[in-house]
Amino acid sequence: MKKRVLVTGSLGFIGSYFVELLLKKGYYVINIDKMTYAARKDLDFNKYQNYEFIEEDIVKLKHLPPNIDYLVNFAAESHVDNAILSNGVFFESNVYGVYNLLELLRGKDPADVPIFIHISTDEVYGDIFSDSHKETDMLKPSNPYAATKSAAEQLIFAWGRTYGIKYKICRSSNNYGYGQYPEKLIPKTILYTFENKKMTIHGNGSARREWTYVSDNVEGIYLVMEKGVAGEIYNISSNEEYSVLEIVKMILKEMGKPEDFYVFVEDRPGQDIRYSIDSSKMKNLGWRPEMTLKQYLSEYIKLSKENFNKK
Numbered sequence: 001m002k003k004r005v006l007v008t009g010s011l012g013f014i015g016s017y018f019v020e021l022l023l024k025k026g027y028y029v030i031n032i033d034k035m036t037y038a039a040r041k042d043l044d045f046n047k048y049q050n051y052e053f054i055e056e057d058i059v060k061l062k063h064l065p066p067n068i069d070y071l072v073n074f075a076a077e078s079h080v081d082n083a084i085l086s087n088g089v090f091f092e093s094n095v096y097g098v099y100n101l102l103e104l105l106r107g108k109d110p111a112d113v114p115i116f117i118h119i120s121t122d123e124v125y126g127d128i129f130s131d132s133h134k135e136t137d138m139l140k141p142s143n144p145y146a147a148t149k150s151a152a153e154q155l156i157f158a159w160g161r162t163y164g165i166k167y168k169i170c171r172s173s174n175n176y177g178y179g180q181y182p183e184k185l186i187p188k189t190i191l192y193t194f195e196n197k198k199m200t201i202h203g204n205g206s207a208r209r210e211w212t213y214v215s216d217n218v219e220g221i222y223l224v225m226e227k228g229v230a231g232e233i234y235n236i237s238s239n240e241e242y243s244v245l246e247i248v249k250m251i252l253k254e255m256g257k258p259e260d261f262y263v264f265v266e267d268r269p270g271q272d273i274r275y276s277i278d279s280s281k282m283k284n285l286g287w288r289p290e291m292t293l294k295q296y297l298s299e300y301i302k303l304s305k306e307n308f309n310k311k
């Protein structure tokens with residue numbers, strides 16, 4: 001019998017790709033999403049028979065459905081700039097929401113407790129100037145978003161050790177792909193360029209990030225869910241690294257704009273200089289990223305243009 005998976009934050013950017021993957025593989029999927037501004041409105045999973053949707057906040061959720069094999073938690077406030085301006089909702093969803101899920105797991109009949117797969121981020125490590133963070137490295141978050149993601153992990157470790165909750169944690173690098181809310185670097189640059197507005201770049205654009213294609217990331221999360229070891233953490237990154245300025249220039253070039261069609265604005269307070277994570281553990285599980293940003297960009301712009309023209 002195919003497994004039953006409860007996915008939270010399932011209408012967000014990464015969660016939606018994950019749900020699509022599970023539905024296509026024939027899993028029974030129960031989606032929970034609060035439908036914040038970031039939830040995708042362009043999806044119709046209801047066409048699948050093996051799908052159920054519950055509109056709910058993970059902070060307020062009172063029960064977990066019975067007979068689920070995995071609970072995969074994508075639900076979070078995810079944008080660093082928003083967290084810098086107003087961090088309360090980040091604490092609510094990213095920390096208290098995880099606390100509530102852990103307590104609901106703890107309250108279940110021991111014979112019916114699913115494995116908790118938690119989606120975290122490379123931001124929990126803070127920055128690194130050379131080399132790459134390993135899963136065993138200390139967590140040293142620099143901004144309020146990263147701090148809430150790190151705090152959630154600390155709760156999971158403690159609930160695992162004290163109450164025996166079985167968990168696996170995925171720490172992913174920045175993702176890219178169609179469907180991401182246009183507050184994030186790549187879709188925002190594409191949107192601004194369509195609107196003939198100059199993209200704004202924090203500081204001098206030298207902050208460096210690693211970029212993983214969203215479908216590669218969700219294949220990795222799926223592998224961790226099915227083959228990963230309980231109690232383990234997995235870094236997931238294609239290790240394709242660019243500065244913010246390099247990304248913006250790459251997009252401008254692809255869209256036929258002058259390569260200086262941007263404006264520098266004040267840097268993010270707490271800006272991390274560089275993130276990099278070592279994904280050897282994922283490679284040992286058999287994971288290989290298949291896409292690169294350079295390969296995908298023209299398709300991304302084409303899809304975004306079709307969507308832009310519909311408005």
Ligand SMILES: NC(=O)c1ccc[n+]([C@@H]2O[C@H](COP(=O)([O-])OP(=O)(O)OC[C@H]3O[C@@H](n4cnc5c(N)ncnc54)[C@H](O)[C@@H]3O)[C@@H](O)[C@H]2O)c1
Binds near residue numbers: 009036040
């Ligand atoms: N986007 C990235 O590049 C990236 C990188 C590493 C890790 N992550 C992590 O992956 C996860 C998903 O990120 P994303 O980019 O898809 O986020 P997103 O902002 O696109 O989507 C988040 C989804 O969660 C839902 N949500 C938010 N708070 C909720 C709550 N309290 N209860 C129920 N649903 C809630 C929203 O409605 C939305 O559908 C997050 O946990 C994020 O920290 C993201």
